[in-house]
Amino acid sequence: MSGGVTRREKKEQPTREENVFLQWDALTHQQIQDLMEKTGNDLQSKIKELLGFRNHQTCMRETAMLDYYFCGVCWAKEANFTSIQTSFTMAVLQMLLDNIGVKKMALVENLMEFAKALGPTCHCPTPEADTTPLLDSKEATALINYIRNSLFQNYRLFELLFTTSREELLTGVERTIDVFSCQDTLSPLEEGISTQIALCPNMKNTPTNSSEAQ
Numbered sequence: 001m002s003g004g005v006t007r008r009e010k011k012e013q014p015t016r017e018e019n020v021f022l023q024w025d026a027l028t029h030q031q032i033q034d035l036m037e038k039t040g041n042d043l044q045s046k047i048k049e050l051l052g053f054r055n056h057q058t059c060m061r062e063t064a065m066l067d068y069y070f071c072g073v074c075w076a077k078e079a080n081f082t083s084i085q086t087s088f089t090m091a092v093l094q095m096l097l098d099n100i101g102v103k104k105m106a107l108v109e110n111l112m113e114f115a116k117a118l119g120p121t122c123h124c125p126t127p128e129a130d131t132t133p134l135l136d137s138k139e140a141t142a143l144i145n146y147i148r149n150s151l152f153q154n155y156r157l158f159e160l161l162f163t164t165s166r167e168e169l170l171t172g173v174e175r176t177i178d179v180f181s182c183q184d185t186l187s188p189l190e191e192g193i194s195t196q197i198a199l200c201p202n203m204k205n206t207p208t209n210s211s212e213a214q
Helices: 007-012 016-020 029-035 040-051 060-078 083-101 107-122 137-150 152-163 166-171 195-199 209-213
Strands: none
Touching: 029 040, 029 083, 040 060, 060 083, 060 137, 060 152, 083 107, 083 137, 083 152, 107 137, 107 152, 137 152
16 A cells, blocks of 8 residues: 555644644644644633633624634634645634735735735745645645635725724714704894784784674
């Protein structure tokens, strides 16, 4: 039986050349591997624990970040990514989010940063025959589509959430409304017009009982 390894096994074997790819500093490959074995609420709870999201129930940013990373791990798991591929995916997601919140990058600039990060993953790190790119064309296309749909198509929302102060997020945009008020007692516009008619100009001038008697 041949002792060769599969393409997936090659991707699981870290080498010096893999350092050219972004890797998620928040978790080790083993932690990511353990994470991807969990599902549903267990997975979300583990991400919350590992990333230290303690205020997600009261902080909108932490809530968004927890959902952002949770969805990223779930997507990588469904895509059957290895721990190294998942680490790259999460590193890219974090980089793009930091570019919004910290560097205040515009959409076009962030797209260019994404392209720079993705480029090396589609080429063999060495000319050796037994090496493969981190992502093949199908995997790279899938990742592009995911990040486009999850982040870039909602870029303005991410900008508002991660560049707006907490006070503004809680109170919303302040609006000033001018309210007409009249402090003086309303007086008839013309001499001889009763105050009642001045207040209700559409009211018909019906004769009073005293005038009917006359």
